Amino acid sequence: MPWTRKDLLGLEPLSAEELRLVLDQVKAFKEVSTRSVKKVPALRGRTVVLCFLEPSTRTRASFELAAKRLSADILQVQPASSSLLKGESVVDTARNIEAMQVDAVVLRHNSSGIPVRVAQAIRPSVINAGDGSHEHPTQGLVDLFTILEKKGRIEGLNVLIVGDVLHSRVARSDFWGLSKLGAKVTFCGPPPLVPAAFEGFGARIATRLEDVLPEADVVIALRIQKERMEEQMIPSFRSYARLYGIDEAKLARAKPDVLIMHPGPVNRGVELAPEVADGPRSVILDQVTNGIAVRMAALFLTISAQEPAASSKPAAQTAAVSL
Ligand code: CP
Secondary structure, three states: OOOOOOOEOOOOOOOHHHHHHHHHHHHHHHHHHHOOOOOOOOOOOOEEEEEEOOOOOHHHHHHHHHHHHOOOEEEEEOHHHOHHHHOOOHHHHHHHHHOOOOOEEEEEEOOOOHHHHHHHHOOOEEEEEEEOOOEOHHHHHHHHHHHHHHHOOOOOOEEEEEOOOOOOHHHHHHHHHHHHOOOEEEEEOOHHHOOHHHHHHOOEEEOOHHHHHHHOOEEEEOOOOHHHOOOOOOOOHHHHHHHHOEOHHHHOOOOOOOEEEOOOOOOEOOOEOHHHHOOOOEOHHHHHHHHHHHHHHHHHHHHHOOOOOHHHOOOOOOOOOOO
């Protein structure tokens, strides 16, 4: 099955077959970063625009490295020095950038749905690098790939997602990806931060961590998103850490081979005790490493799927390309 989407806006619209195709491509690209010369010509002559209108360390840096390792040219749109500050809309900014013959726009925005609107307005590929509390598809793919790499499978695993689900775009992308690939997803957190609506999509909801931690194969701790809370939704960080923070004492009741994951940035001592974040069951830095290959796959597949200019396309994808 070929990849046919010019944009990557979320994992909800993707089929299990499409998810597997991307994960196969990630595996092929991961090998490139183990070489002494970490560069392939797959996107030579293409231009990738990085438009991060909200802070980012991991996603922005890994997209930049991914584009460079594919030999693409990069244009950074800096919000503080762009005409967005003068009131130009994101769609108008994107249409002006499109007029400069670019091939992909990687967009992070604090409002849900902006990447979808931009993708409808421009020909270049649009990759959602996180929009409000909607989706963060490449982080979802990072988490799927890391679980697959460490556990050898996704189907049948119990994945426990703990914390501020309400505001988390990562939780949504993880949920869609994991459930399409056959994992059983449980959300656990303070009731105001865990929307019951997820039960309607097949997730399990829990409020007591001690009830669900022992059966988890994977725990994904979510960052408490102070910046998105319109009112105080937890009494204090200290009480959150006592009930939902994962420390050595709670981990003693988990499976010995449980994976501890976090999309970052970690509030140390809140979502995870430092000894857990840095401990032997943590794969947080493996997630960061895998972010580069995931973003290489996202850029390569979406740009390859563009129409027209078939003669200048990279090789069409029917299987993962080894380079
Ligand atoms: N996981 C994640 O999106 O991290 P950044 O905000 O640093 O990009």
